[in-house]
Amino acid sequence: MTKMPSDFAAQSAILRLTSDLSGAEPLPAHLRGSVVAIGNFDGVHRGHQAVLKKTLELxxxxxxxxxxxxxxxxxxxFFNPEQPVDRLTDAQEKAAILGLLGFDVVVEQAFDASFSGLSAxxxxxxxxxxRLGASEVITGVDFHFGTKRQGNPAFLQQAGERHGFGVTLIEPFTDEGGAIVxxxxxxxxxxEGDVVAAAALLGYHYTLASVVIKGRQLGRTLGFPTANMALPLQTGLKHGIYAVRFRRAxxxxxxxxxxxxxxxxxxSDGSALLETFVFDFSGDLYGEFCSVSFFAYLRGEEKFDSLDALMVQMHRDEAEARAILSGVQSLSQLDSYLTFPDVAADAD
Incomplete structure (x- = not known):
């Protein structure tokens, strides 16, 4: 089994292309002639993985x-900044997952006014x-590019024939029920809080990552100290209580x-916050970039009549989460890398 680097985000090979298209350097010679997968790949879900698998095979x-x-x-x-997309994976997490899958380089192109104005x-x-010197391009059959989405798969294939690079188009990936992922x-x-269904489509357990910040420290006084993370306002996860796995940096x-x-x-008037009670841990996590992977939705948010009543429920939540997590199984090798302790131990 491939061992996971202890800091897999830092180990991912990331090459960021400048948004200054006229002055950016091409890929170094040893990376030219590569097979290139193109897409947003938000979530790197099972549909994306079909494109990525073909790229790695070629x-x-x-x-x-x-x-x-x-x-x-x-x-x-970019086109609708007032309503930003609820990202399933931010840039760092996405690059880390792509690195774990086996890619040599993630080229992160700045999507700005200059880039969006390019013709097909x-x-x-x-x-x-x-820039890339691609020998083969792999993408989905619905890929469009260039200003006003004027470039389509047929245009890409014709360009490949003229310029000497291959084009492989991947059909939409469907789940076991025949629905497109x-x-x-x-x-x-x-x-809806259905993190189990989300995991089935992702091929791994949904994960959020951020820096641990100081909170009001009320949980500490109640015997349930929490690692607190502020998340983007557009985070669409249902509010509630979840059984999770917590990964340190x-x-x-x-x-x-x-x-x-x-x-x-x-x-009651506070902004949304992710607060994780980490089992069997004592120490300082402030300022550390950590991640939380979601395994089960336990219940919705409730307003209790007293702190004593809240504490009773928190003990029930802990017992239920421990029971659930003791019996979970990996969904894939990628899921094992991300959320299962035996693989993490092998990497040390």
Whole structure:
């Protein structure tokens, strides 16, 4: 089994292309001629993984680098900044997952006014040929590019024939029920608190990551100290209590129970916060970049009549979460890397 680096985010090979298209350097010579997967890949879900798997297979067969070209910010957030997309994976987490899957480089193209103004042919010339020197491009059959989405798969294939690079188009990936796997479906599941259904589409357990910040420290006085994380306002996960696994920056994993919401018993007017009671841990996590993976929805937020009543329920939540987490199984090798302690221990 492949061992997971203790700080897998830092180990991912990330090459960020400048948004100054006229002055950016091309990929270094040893990375040119690569097989390139193109897409937003938000969530790196099972549908994305079909595109990525084909890319890795071709790169291995041809003994050349495997590269991902992705875009930051998400194009929908660029065009509609007042309603940014609820990202399933931020740039760092996405790059980390792509690194774990086996990619040599993640090329993160700035999606800004200059880039969005490129014509479809300019995208071919400046990005695929001059910058990347791609020998093969892998993408979904619904891929569009260039200003006003003027470039489509047929245009890409014709350009490949003219310029000497191959094009492989992947049909939409469907789940066991025949429905297309998409980031939108996953967001809908998360909005209902159905993290089990979301995990089935992702191929791993949904994960949120952020820096641990200081809170009011009320949990400490109640015997339930929590690691608190502020999340983007657009985070669409249903408010409630969840059984989770908590990963420290060094890769160490702990079981826990997390509350995501506005804490109606103690702080009804507060902004949404992710608070994780980490089982069997004592120490200082402030300032540490950690992640929380969601395994089960336990209950919704409630406003209790007293702190004593809240504490009684918290003990019940802890017992239920421990029972659930003691019996969970990995969904995939990627899920094992991210959320299962035996693999983390092997990496040490």
């Amino acid at each position: 790169a291995k067969m041809r003994q050349c680098p495997a590269v991902v070209l992705t875009f930051e910010p998400h194009p929908r957030s 042919q300019e995208f071919i010339d400046q990005i695929l040929i001059e 998409s980031s939108s479906r996953i967001r809908e599941d998360l909005a 060094d890769g160490t994993l702990y079981d826990g129970v997390a509350s995501f919401g506005r804490r109606p018993t103690v702080d």
